[in-house]
Amino acid sequence: MAKPVGADDLAKQVRVEALPATLRPQVLRPCRGQYEMFTHVLLLDAGQAAIEMASGTAEVDSPAGVILPASSAMTLTLGAGTSGWLLGLSPMALANAIGAGPESSLLAPLGLHQIIARDFHPQTVPDPDMLARAILAELARGAEGGQLAVVAYMRLILLSVWRESRVEVSAPGHGSELHILEGFRRTVEVHFRSHKRIADYALLLGITESRLRRICQRNLQRSPLELVHLRMMREATTWLERSGKSIAEIAHALGFAESTEFSHFFKRHSQLSPRQYRETVRRRAEAVTGSLTSFADWP
Known part of the structure; x- marks a missing residue:
């Protein structure tokens, strides 16, 4: 949910x-x-x-x-x-x-x-x-x-x-790899805060976890988990840059049980703690643009 x-x-x-x-x-x-x-x-x-x-x-x-x-x-x-x-x-x-x-x-x-x-x-x-x-x-x-x-x-x-x-908007054929990737993207947008397993995403899409992994690797050169984490990092950096929320509040908004868990996750992907990242952005305004492209939407 x-x-x-x-x-x-x-x-x-x-x-x-x-x-x-x-x-x-x-x-x-x-x-x-x-x-x-x-x-x-x-x-x-x-x-x-x-x-x-x-x-x-x-x-x-x-x-x-x-x-x-x-x-x-x-x-x-x-x-x-x-x-x-x-x-x-x-x-x-x-x-x-x-x-x-x-x-x-x-x-x-x-x-x-x-x-x-x-x-x-x-x-x-x-x-x-x-x-x-x-x-x-x-x-x-x-x-x-x-x-x-x-x-x-x-x-x-x-x-x-x-x-x-009355415009015919072309959509990828049902079951095609592009169709599955678009479905995965939409499903991630809805559920990334709830920290679902990749197997749960595959189940929602009606395919096996191994097929989802192959499709993501072949088309985007990333694993499904990497894509979910990219989406979570984009959300985290946006909150840190543009809101006055505390680290604990951001961690809670992203579905982490503890702020320390969120801090470990963030540092693993950015080499900075959330607090260090926020301070860096405040000191150097040009870091905002750079950070947004670093964790941009999927390729």
Whole structure:
């Protein structure tokens, strides 16, 4: 079972911002700072937007819904009078919204491609504006069950944009090695804090542990355990760099029973204790960029 996410943690995994109409154009760079790995969803109620990415520029008129993969080069230019919502999901939140079951393979590629639903009038789900407001309310309340509610609302929004776009998003064939790797990635995002055994991950994927190990080694030149540890280290370095939480609080958030256990794990992978790492980052601002690439997402 995945470790429950508290209200403070949930607010760091999900982004919800209302975009009120202004008299002048606005320029947004969504994937900056803590949001650099986020997949974003732009919901336009009124006006126009220009979406500039490395692959080119897309002009979008309201009403529209757009799924935007993580890209540090992405720029959104909202015309005067444009209003709507900007939503964002961390890799973990996206994995939770997509799910890890067999039916989730339809949604699996959504964070990899830009998807535009023009003339966005979804008939199969509640009004996206209402869903965005519901997510904002859940984050503000911090009530029990908030994570489940937010994930459900986000999944409805992703599903509605994908359906209304009428875009055929190609997914790897079921049972292919790429399909299994993507399933493993999503499953790790959901469960890495609970310290599951690799055999448990294989069971969730419906394959043997030895096959999972062979696939990871052949395609990524890493063992499944190394990949899980890379994900855990990326989370740990992010907390150490960008939060004021104590080492003990970070250890608990990552599922370690004792802070000493977390410290041993961290030092084994970085040659620094968590405290030394945090002090190094504070002394040298340039260490932040370097550290993030050292424990980047999977190859």
